[in-house]
Amino acid sequence: MDPRVDEHARTIVEHCLDVQAGDEVVIAAPPEAQDLVVALHEHLGKRDAFPFHIGRFQGGPANRAFLRRLDPDAFEHTPGVLEAVADEVDCSIAIQATSNTHEVGDVSPGAQAAFQRLFEPVRDAIMEKRWVGTQYPASGNAQAAEMSTEAYADFVYDAVNKDWAAQREFQENLVEILDDASQIHIVSGDTTDVSMSVDGMHAVNDDGTVNLPGGEVFTAPVVDSVTGEVYFDMPVMWRGAEIEGVRLVFEDGEVVEHAAEKNEDMLTGMLDVDEQATRVGELGFGMNRDITQFTNNMLFDEKMGDTIHLALGHAYEETVGADREQNKSALHMDMIVDMSEDSYVEVDGEVIQRNGTFVFEDGFDEQA
């Protein structure tokens, strides 16, 4: 076995989840990720924990075959077996890997939406416990990244097998700024100029425990505070389709105008998932400087340095202050703004990032 796969599994079991003896651990993984599934079984065995391997419910030919045949109204409630698993397990590992990122591209959006709603209670229950989402370098993901499978594997393992304590320390600088912040103003070129309040919200230091790779600091805006317009530089993958050139206009926290250069109808469908899908659930800053290129994969792209991202839909509970509203939605769709050129972020009137570089990093020049 590739020793990097072993190291990846060790990082998941020890660093991300700190698995204890007797823990029951779900591993949700497609066949493409079998090497990592095997390595996880070894590391869970070492800790006397019980691995429970299940298939992935998103993407892949099995999910496609099911959703194309299913009557979208067939299930009114979440299947009991899913609720039972979510109740019983102590922690969860979700592994992305596919040989074709467009595998569910010919499933009707209605069927996908109906199925996604069934999973909401399960997702919420899983996320209240220890969990981590990660990536295995499968051929389809390499193709989406426009890389050979071997070069993509190098990219993935550079990003996931790293010194997470050092990364945490670096990111803590931004956490301190955001935890004291109220008003945020983000400008990039002529196309993005958006403001929001994070007053009373919490900034989270993602040091690779819930996402592997980690490498971001994220918080949630006050729900009705988002105002202005944003152009997203990177395409968004949703239900097997690439939505490119997304532009959103916000008023009082809600999307009031939307457009896309490609697959605008998919964007419209995304905003229709539920009422809360038109609101922003997350503001994040990418800070993993070992991720040096976009790969059309949000797990990595949102962590890349010189970027910020907004997520439409669900807000993570840990980012929402006790007296603040949590935006709850079936959707959580991260979308990225490139901040590397002609861009800045102000916090309560002070510039804290310019052209991607933070005030606490070498090379920051407020007058530039």
Add this chain to the structure above:
Amino acid sequence: MDPRVDEHARTIVEHCLDVQAGDEVVIAAPPEAQDLVVALHEHLGKRDAFPFHIGRFQGGPANRAFLRRLDPDAFEHTPGVLEAVADEVDCSIAIQATSNTHEVGDVSPGAQAAFQRLFEPVRDAIMEKRWVGTQYPASGNAQAAEMSTEAYADFVYDAVNKDWAAQREFQENLVEILDDASQIHIVSGDTTDVSMSVDGMHAVNDDGTVNLPGGEVFTAPVVDSVTGEVYFDMPVMWRGAEIEGVRLVFEDGEVVEHAAEKNEDMLTGMLDVDEQATRVGELGFGMNRDITQFTNNMLFDEKMGDTIHLALGHAYEETVGADREQNKSALHMDMIVDMSEDSYVEVDGEVIQRNGTFVFEDGFDEQA
């Protein structure tokens, strides 16, 4: 997709399980069987049932990696997640498929035994509902059969995709004989001469609903009635090892002597699984004449014409009369006697099978 895979999936969903709308269906399958998993998702979708795909717990590199690291005493109780799944689901599909039948050959028998005990309550709960065990033609199974993978696929699909109503009718002849029977006497060559009572027990017509392929009639002996000696012609696969040339001597229903020409220590370990592992839980007659050769795979071998089999260990509940003891064991190990030559079976003093041919088949000659 190979249309035979689609037909196999349809047979499982419609004939074996008669899946209903709203059913929650476990599919336990290794990565090798992914084509069949996809086809099952399609047929379960057609019936508006929910597929829940989990990994296999026996054999395979993940199970091996786990069991080699696990402290065998780590789990005192069945993991809660397994009990919860067994409680919640309506029916189960277990798919065998491997790229190496010896994959768990270097796992200690102690670790395997400890793990197997954890599964007993789950197996019992699953078997009280609708369930089916079947085979996908993977390369390791083809190798064990000493066949090319393509020729093995032909063999598998000939055996599973057939007219099960006609098979049921053929087998009903033997069910009628056994249901009225008391004493059974089985003789083959100089090496097998064993008697047992089936008085008050029930004969089951396996028409491919719980095993696919099916094609046997089976019952259980009265627990303490088995007396005599048996030589088993086909090797037994247990925990990654082939046990060959097994000879057992029974007195008052228990194994009092055992020997094997190869891996006798594994046989000894098998008999040590628990106290009930030394008793016979099943007597079966192979009747699927589309299975024309041994393939070192009990799912098929035990259904082959001209054979009988005894299983050490667990007796299936449906074969045990209301006032009879059910042998309950963590083991259920079928072992085969070739009855094609120099052999006969007597039921209450009358010969009902000679050299593999039944009294109700053409070619039977009681005087031969």
